[in-house]
Amino acid sequence: MGPSQAPAGEDRTVRRALLDAALEVFTERGYTDAGLSEIAARSGVPVGTLFQHYGGKRGLYLALWEEFREEQERRTAATLNAERGRGVDDPIALFVAGSRAYLAGAWDNRRLAKLLAEDDGPAGFDRMRRQWDRAWVRRNARLLKVDERQRAGRVRVSVLTTVIGGAARELGDCGDETEAREIVDEVCGILVHLSAPPG
CATH class of the missing domain: 1.10.10.60 (Homeodomain-like)
Known part of the structure; x- marks a missing residue:
């Protein structure tokens, strides 16, 4: 064979x-x-x-990235579906629940998440990562019901998404699960505060 x-x-x-x-x-x-x-x-x-x-090496790296992305998307979608199934419809509550799921995935797959956050990847990877980041911001804007055509809304969602990405990188340096949970809880509190529309 x-x-x-x-x-x-x-x-x-x-x-x-x-x-x-x-x-x-x-x-x-x-x-x-x-x-x-x-x-x-x-x-x-x-x-x-x-x-x-x-x-080759590039294909391996991109396969790891694709696997991480797909798992994170599955995890957050399942969480959002479960929350909606429980009757949660508040955009901020859904956003924070999805963010918590994403960060839990970053902790569970911390070695891979940390690797993918480094600047040492194959040629063209930064461009691919930026495209995915833009798509992530758009998904978050829809979840938060923010009008992306308005600059203030776009900036707010971009900042929120950046906070999540930064927290995911921090989780890679946590010593244990207790420390990771503290970071996730702190970040989710920050997200609640920053998610509230101005006014």
Whole structure:
């Protein structure tokens, strides 16, 4: 059976091993200094198979980013659905609940979140991250029912989103879950205060 004919479960196992090894090496050495041979050795997967699945180091990094984004989006969407199911319809309460879920995900995946916040990524990654950040601001504006056409509303939502992103980076440096919870609680209090419309 050739590599393209590998069973789906085996293919998922190989991909997971490669991504886990890539995360280890990227967090230890940084993206620039990470070596494909070390990633392959740690994963127990031949370098040729790594190239077949991801095309190289950039593909591995982007796959980790995509996995993190998708998980964060799933987590926040599930939280918002649950809150709405409980009858919560206040935009600020929903925004803070979604933010809390996002920050919990950043803590749960702190090594990956910290890696993705660093400036050491593949060429073009900063542009991709900025595009996602703009989409994130737009989603937050819709959630908060802010008119993005008005500069003050855009700025307010952009500041709120930046606070969440900064807090997610801080969580990567927390020593334990208690400290992480304190940061999340503090940030959510700040978000409540900053979310209130002026006036």
